Amino acid sequence: MCGILGVVVADQRKNVASELFEGAMFLQHRGQDAAGIVTSGPKGRFYQCKGNGMARDVFTQSRMNNLIGNMGICHLRYPTAGSSAGSEAQPFYVNSPYGITLSHNGNLVNSNELREYLDEVVHRHINTDSDSELLINIFAAELDKFNKSRVNNGDLFSALTGTMDMIRGAYACVAMLAGYGIIGFRDPNGIRPLLYGERTNKNGTTDYMLASESVVLKAHGFDKFRDIKPGEAVIITKDGAKPEFRQVMAPKIFAPDIFEYVYFARPDSVLDGVSVYRSRIDMGVKLAEKIQRSLSADEKIDVVIPVPDTARTSAFQCSVSLNVPYREGFVKNRYVGRTFIMPDQQERRSSVRRKLNAMDSEFQGRNVLLVDDSIVRGTTSKEIVAMAREAGAKKVFFASCAPPIRFNHIYGIDLADTKALVGFNRDEDEIASVIGADKVIYQDLEDLIDCCKRDEIQEFEVGVFNGKYVTGIEDNYIQELEKVRAQNQRMKEYRARGMSLDTNVDQEFVDVKPDVDISIHNSGDYNE
Numbered sequence: 309m310c311g312i313l314g315v316v317v318a319d320q321r322k323n324v325a326s327e328l329f330e331g332a333m334f335l336q337h338r339g340q341d342a343a344g345i346v347t348s349g350p351k352g353r354f355y356q357c358k359g360n361g362m363a364r365d366v367f368t369q370s371r372m373n374n375l376i377g378n379m380g381i382c383h384l385r386y387p388t389a390g391s392s393a394g395s396e397a398q399p400f401y402v403n404s405p406y407g408i409t410l411s412h413n414g415n416l417v418n419s420n421e422l423r424e425y426l427d428e429v430v431h432r433h434i435n436t437d438s439d440s441e442l443l444i445n446i447f448a449a450e451l452d453k454f455n456k457s458r459v460n461n462g463d464l465f466s467a468l469t470g471t472m473d474m475i476r477g478a479y480a481c482v483a484m485l486a487g488y489g490i491i492g493f494r495d496p497n498g499i500r501p502l503l504y505g506e507r508t509n510k511n512g513t514t515d516y517m518l519a520s521e522s523v524v525l526k527a528h529g530f531d532k533f534r535d536i537k538p539g540e541a542v543i544i545t546k547d548g549a550k551p552e553f554r555q556v557m558a559p560k561i562f563a564p565d566i567f568e569y570v571y572f573a574r575p576d577s578v579l580d581g582v583s584v585y586r587s588r589i590d591m592g593v594k595l596a597e598k599i600q601r602s603l604s605a606d607e608k609i610d611v612v613i614p615v616p617d618t619a620r621t622s623a624f625q626c627s628v629s630l631n632v633p634y635r636e637g638f639v640k641n642r643y644v645g646r647t648f649i650m651p652d653q654q655e656r657r658s659s660v661r662r663k664l665n666a667m668d669s670e671f672q673g674r675n676v677l678l679v680d681d682s683i684v685r686g687t688t689s690k691e692i693v694a695m696a697r698e699a700g701a702k703k704v705f706f707a708s709c710a711p712p713i714r715f716n717h718i719y720g721i722d723l724a725d726t727k728a729l730v731g732f733n734r735d736e737d738e739i740a741s742v743i744g745a746d747k748v749i750y751q752d753l754e755d756l757i758d759c760c761k762r763d764e765i766q767e768f769e770v771g772v773f774n775g776k777y778v779t780g781i782e783d784n785y786i787q788e789l790e791k792v793r794a795q796n797q798r799m800k801e802y803r804a805r806g807m808s809l810d811t812n813v814d815q816e817f818v819d820v821k822p823d824v825d826i827s828i829h830n831s832g833d834y835n836e
């Protein structure tokens with residue numbers, strides 16, 4: 309689940325790069341694997357800086373100095389399709405037609421079909437395994453159909469209609485046309501979030517921002533903001549004209565991904581009118597009710613302890629509702645990022661202990677209720693339960709604000725293959741025994757939906773819990789996804805064992821891209 313951002317400032321002499329960098333810091337939790345900025349400056353030229361790593365590592369001062377122009381877009385990547393190769397870092401760029409660059413959050417679920425079309429019908433070269441590269445090329449091919457030396461807003465909107473007719477899946481995007489402006493659009497189910505905001509300058513001019521989460525807009529003074537609607541697009545030109553909005557595709561069932569509220573988004577964001585913080589408070593209330601129904605009289609809880617960081621809001625409310633003391637029994641190392649979105653399982657496992665440390669005083673001789681937002685692979689929960697026992701806990705109950713995750717997430721959250729999910733083919737007692745807890749208590753799906761539901765949103769994308777995906781998927785999509793994930797994983801292990809691909813080529817790796825590959829326009833390398 310990536311973070312995307314776009315800014316156009318009215319003052320044409322100003323460089324927008326530093327504002328994009330600061331905005332990226334507010335979206336870092338959405339993607340830690342790669343970061344990129346592209347700006348558009350004089351003569352309609354693009355200036356790019358991107359590569360693997362966190363924003364602060366990729367966007368060094370000297371690189372930032374080279375990013376000129378009063379408009380630009382940014383991307384924080386958490387790979388969910390293809391690999392984590394440097395060449396798949398975004399924004400993507402195509403030079404024809406007009407020079408387009410694009411940042412994508414989400415996943416396309418008809419990649420095979422699109423790849424075939426791009427190759428056989430419109431003859432466009434695809435250089436990576438990324439679905440986002442397919443998306444930018446489909447948009448470029450649609451724009452090409454006008455065969456004009458210059459396009460206008462109407463053409464761009466029509467090309468987006470053509471693009472949305474072809475692509476299937478989840479997508480919130482910010483694109484930029486060289487020397488022209490930035491474009492935001494969101495899939496017709498509104499699965500992934502995207503907001504638009506305005507900031508009025510002292511001289512009466514207006515700056516514009518597009519971002520994945522409201523927290524960026526607020527922090528940067530874009531205080532007039534709203535969500536882009538499902539199937540809607542906006543074009544913000546660099547000349548200061550009033551932005552134009554258009555419904556480029558009729559909206560379908562409005563079904564934002566519920567996982568944004570469970571785990572992904574920052575608590576201080578409001579997405580599609582729903583406060584992430586409030587929804588997590590409500591999750592704590594409902595979870596407490598479920599816990600009361602699930603525990604017998606002799607299963608007494610002495611203390612509620614959150615699994616930092618995301619679960620803290622719900623855990624606190626849960627303790628209030630249960631009328632049981634709340635204690636921060638695990639201290640989080642603030643220098644370790646989110647473990648779940650790390651691409652490598654080995655790294656995820658060792659990170660849990662580096663990230664969290666148990667204080668014996670809060671566990672010793674007590675029956676503890678550990679509260680987490682979700683249990684995915686069980687990596688965190690297994691370690692956490694062991695740490696609670698090592699710290700002297702008598703009984704360890706484990707509660708999850710989300711229901712059991714039993715299916716793939718196919719819209720931009722790399723939740724692991726079904727077989728790697730601890731909830732796959734296991735009931736709650738079996739899960740408790742795998743993670744070593746005395747009991748596991750899960751939120752019911754209807755309750756979770758109730759916590760997020762508002763008048764305007766009645767449905768949510770909840771495929772990870774029930775296997776029903778709002779867009780449907782192309783045949784073999786999941787098998788293909790799992791195959792590529794497994795190949796990437798084996799490739800990493802293969803390299804970790806120091807085996808050279810040149811001397812010992814395994815047939816299955818022949819079509820897997822190396823971790824660091826080069827390309828012409830989308831190179832992951834950057835110059836100082």
Ligand SMILES: O=P(O)(O)OC[C@H]1O[C@H](OP(=O)(O)OP(=O)(O)O)[C@H](O)[C@@H]1O
Nearest residue numbers: 617618646647648683684685686687688
């Ligand atoms: O079952 P697992 O595979 O371990 O995944 C679930 C855990 O991963 C996430 O935490 P993470 O450390 O990524 O982020 P956080 O600090 O925001 O809680 C999530 O909040 C759970 O704690």
Ligand SMILES: NC(=O)CC[C@H](N)C(=O)O
Nearest residue numbers: 309310388389413414720
């Ligand atoms: N998490 C995301 O939104 C990822 C976007 C895109 N599918 C990629 O892998 O780069």
Ligand SMILES: [Mg+2]
Nearest residue numbers: 615616617618
């Ligand atoms: Mg967590």
